[in-house]
Amino acid sequence: MxxxxxxxxxxxxxxxxxxxxxxxxxxxxxxxxxxxxxxxxxxxxxxxxxxxxxxxNTSNTIGLMVSSFRGGLFGDLMAEVQQVADSAGKVMIVTQGKHSAESERAAIDHLINMRVDGLLLHVRYLSDDELITIAETAPPFVLLDRYVDVLADRCITFDHIKASDNTVELLLKNGHTCVACLAGKLAKSKAKERFQGYANALNRHHIALDMDLITEGNYTRKAGYEGTRQLLSTDKPFTAVFACSEEMAAGCMDAFRENNIRVPEDVSLISYDSVDLCTFLTPHVTALHFPMTEMARVAGELLMNRLREEGFSRPESTHFEGELRLRDSIRKLY
Missing domain, CATH: 1.10.260.40 (lambda repressor-like DNA-binding domains)
Incomplete structure (x- = not known):
């Protein structure tokens, strides 16, 4: 050689x-x-x-930290960032933050120690104060689906409360006043925001929260299945279910089929996080499209802008809104 x-x-x-x-x-x-x-x-x-x-003093690499490698949403996210990295001639190194502040901190330290030029972070557990501290010494980074006031110029944001509110409002407008919720783990900020939108919509229509109609899960199909079985075991009547992820919506459908409950004839179903799975279910499930892949692309472009890579200007907008995609899973009651 x-x-x-x-x-x-x-x-x-x-x-x-x-x-x-x-x-x-x-x-x-x-x-x-x-x-x-x-x-x-x-x-x-x-x-x-x-x-x-x-x-x-450059490595021509960027570091991407996602919360998990599981689920189609994160696969699409990584593919979008990879495209941006390829166009900038950079190699992407990926780690997962898993399910704790400690593991997120370790993942970020690992990427920094690998001398990446910049970081794109999907952070769920680290506090705002710690992210501000990291910003003082770390390479340039962009936060995906997170807003920190002091770091506002490097945040790609989405209004989960408003999006969730609009999703549940669609059920209410179709006459559903008993709406169950398959929520995420409410200790997580984004899960709490999605739940807050659900609560806001009910409150606006003067419908009291019924904790028997609310379950918590980890956004998986299994959690949706077990949460739905829990709802059915209470014998509390409900005419619709709001699933806070499409995997949970799929699990809900599994439990309904097991109990000979038809969607939408017996119970209506609406989901959050529409990627592809909602269109593979029968019937196709109406969902709020959470544009994570579009957000990932813009986050990558913003990072390249911060790294002053040629051909990447600052994106015009770094805030995103949800889009309701109407399908076949909601029955109008009146």
Missing amino acids: ATIKDVAERAKVSRATVSRVLNNTGQVTETTRLRVESAMDELNYRPNPVAQSLAS
Whole structure:
């Protein structure tokens, strides 16, 4: 395998000159540059990326931390960021924050220790204060689906309360006054916001919260199935279910089929997080589209803008709204 020394001898220059050509640093005449590049081609020389990163103080990598590798939503998210990274000529390194502030902190430290040029973070558990502290020493980063006032210029945001409110409002407008909720774990801020939208819609229509019609789960299909079985075990009447993720909506349908309950003839169903799964269910489930993939693309572009990569201007908008996608799972009562 050819070395810098071999290239220098073939081009009849010093190793320092070869290094300047490789790292595009210092002054090198065009004639010398062409001679060095010709020598590298002849010797089939391949630069050492680690050595280049040490010399240039950049790694041409970006770090992406997602909360989990599970679920189609996060696969689509990673694909969008990968496209942005590819267009900037950067390699993407991915870690998962899992389910605690400690694991999120460890994941971010791991990416920083790998000398990434920038970070895109989908953070659920770290506090605002800790994120502000990280910003003081970490590489440039962008927060996905998170708002921190002091870091507002690097936040990609979505109004979960409003989106959830609009979703439940659709059920109420169709005459459903007994609406059950398959909520996320309410210790999580985003799950709490989705639940708050549900509560706000009921309150506006003077409908009291019935805690027997509310379950908590971890957004999985199993949680939706078990939560629905719990709802059915109370013998409390309900005419509609608001599932706070499409995986939970699928689990709800599983439990309904097991109990010969038809959607929408017997119970209506509406979901949050519409990606693809809601269209694979029978009937197709009406859902609030949470545009995580679009948000991920804009987050990647914003990060490249902060890294001053050519061809990436600051996005015009970094705030997103939900979109109701009407399908076949809601029955109008009156």
